[in-house]
Amino acid sequence: MTRAGAQHITFIGGGNMAEAIIGGLIENGFERGNITLSEIVTARAQYMQESFGINLAPDSASAILGYEGNGHSKAQVVVFAVKPQVMKQVALSLSSSLVETNPLVITIAAGIRTTALARWLSTDDNGDVIEGAKIPVVRCMPNTPALVLCGATGLYANANTNEDHKEIANEILCSISKTQWLDDEYMLDAVTAVSGSGPAYFFLMLEAMENAGVKAGLPKEVANALAIQTCLGAAKMAEKSGEDFAELRRKVTSPNGTTEAAIKTMERGEVREWIEKGVLAANTRSQELGEMFKD
Numbered sequence: 150m151t152r153a154g155a156q157h158i159t160f161i162g163g164g165n166m167a168e169a170i171i172g173g174l175i176e177n178g179f180e181r182g183n184i185t186l187s188e189i190v191t192a193r194a195q196y197m198q199e200s201f202g203i204n205l206a207p208d209s210a211s212a213i214l215g216y217e218g219n220g221h222s223k224a225q226v227v228v229f230a231v232k233p234q235v236m237k238q239v240a241l242s243l244s245s246s247l248v249e250t251n252p253l254v255i256t257i258a259a260g261i262r263t264t265a266l267a268r269w270l271s272t273d274d275n276g277d278v279i280e281g282a283k284i285p286v287v288r289c290m291p292n293t294p295a296l297v298l299c300g301a302t303g304l305y306a307n308a309n310t311n312e313d314h315k316e317i318a319n320e321i322l323c324s325i326s327k328t329q330w331l332d333d334e335y336m337l338d339a340v341t342a343v344s345g346s347g348p349a350y351f352f353l354m355l356e357a358m359e360n361a362g363v364k365a366g367l368p369k370e371v372a373n374a375l376a377i378q379t380c381l382g383a384a385k386m387a388e389k390s391g392e393d394f395a396e397l398r399r400k401v402t403s404p405n406g407t408t409e410a411a412i413k414t415m416e417r418g419e420v421r422e423w424i425e426k427g428v429l430a431a432n433t434r435s436q437e438l439g440e441m442f443k444d
Contacts, residue, residue, distance in 0.1 A: 156183065156317060159212045159224035159252075161239060163188035163197045166257055167230035169295045171201055173324030176298070185219050187212035209239070213246040226317060229256040229266075233442055236261050240269035248279050253314045254286045255321065259341065260438030263288050263307040263334060285310040287318040290340045291326055293348050300326030301347075303340030305333075338439065342431035350427065355380060 158174070160167045163186050171184060185204040188194035198205045204219040206212035215221040227247065231239050236258045247254065247270050256266055263286045271282035287310060291302040302322045306315050315330070322328050331337060355376045362372025387397060402408045415421075 156225040157185070157219075157222045158183060158226040158228060158321070159185045159187065159206070160228045160230055161187050161209050161212065161243070162230035162232075163190075163193050164230055165293075165296060166291060167228065168197065168200075169291075169298070169300075169325050170228065170230075170321065171197070171203065173295075173298050174321065175201060177324045179324070182219075183222070185212045185222070185224065209243055210246045213243060213250055213252070223250045224252045225250075226253045226255065226321070228321075229254065229258060231258060233258045233260050233438070236266065236442070237269050240266060241272060244270050244272050244279065244282075245274075247284060248282045251284070253310070253317060254284055255318055256286065256288050257291060259290065259345070260435065260442050261288070262439055262443055263305065265443050267307060267309070283309045285314050287314065288334065288337065289318070289322055289328075290337050290345050291322065292344050292346075295325040298325050301344040302326040302328045303331055303337055303344065304328055305331045305337055335436075335439075338432050338435035341435040342428045345435075346428075346431045350424065351380060 158179075160171065167186070171186075174184065175181060181202045182204065184201070185206050186194065186197055187206045187209040188197060194205055197203065206216060206219070213224045213227060215223045229236065229239070236256075254266070254270065256263075258266075266288070267284050267286050268278070270284045270286075271279050273279050286307045287304055288307075289302050289304040291300045294300045295302070302325075304315075304318060304322065306318070319328055319330075329340070331340070358376040358379075359369065359372045362375065363369050367375070387394060390397065398412070402412055
C-alpha cells in the first residue's frame, strides 16, 4: 500500500476540484471508506456521497476529529478545497481541531500563501498563536484538466513538512495530474500563469481555429473535431519527442508551404509577444492576489 493509501483523508469543500481529486484517488485504488467530506451545500454533499460512496461528515470539525459515521477516524490529511475568499474564516474555525490532530494540510486555494494559512490554522479563539503548533502545509496549484485526470500541478511545501508529507501529497495530486515541486513559493505565481490559467489560452486558440475553419468552408463540427485532435496530437508529440518546441515547429514548417504562410502571418501579428504578455499579466495578477489575502 502506498503512503497516501494508508491515510485517512478529509476534504473541506466539495467543489469541482475536490470531486476531481476524490475521483482520481478512487480510480487509483484508494479506499472510499478512508475519504471523508465536509460540504455545507446539502445537495452537493449528497451528490458527492452518492457518486463516490465516501463518508459525509455532519460538520468540518467532526470530519477532522472523527465521528461515528467514519469509525471515529481522525484525519491524517486535510485537503482545503474552499474558495480563497472564505479560507481565513474556515481555517480559523478549525484551528483547534487541526492543532489537536496535526494532520498534513493540503491547500488548493489560489493566492493563499502558506505563511498566512499556517498562521490562521495556529490561532485560537482569542487571536493568540497556539503554543507548539507547527502545521505542515503543502500548497498546490492544479488546473482544470485535472477534471479529466490530465492536469498539471505545481506544489510547494512549508518548513514544517517532511519527506513523508511530500510523498503523500505527491501521490494524491498524481492521481489527477503530473506534478512539479518548487523550492520557492513565489514561483507558484508563475505556475498559475503558465498552467493554472493556461487551459484558457488553448481554448482561445481552439476557438479561433474552429472559426477560421468555418470561414474556409468547413462544417463547424468538422472544424471543431479537427482542431481538438490537432491540439491533442501536437501535445502528445511534444511530450513523446523530448525535442525543443521551436525545433518541432521548424519540422512542420516547409519552406514556401502552407504552414510557413500561416506562421509568417501570425508572427506579423505579434502573436508570440501577445502570448508572453498575457502569461506575464496572469503572473502579476497572481502576485496581487497573494498580497490581498496575506492578512
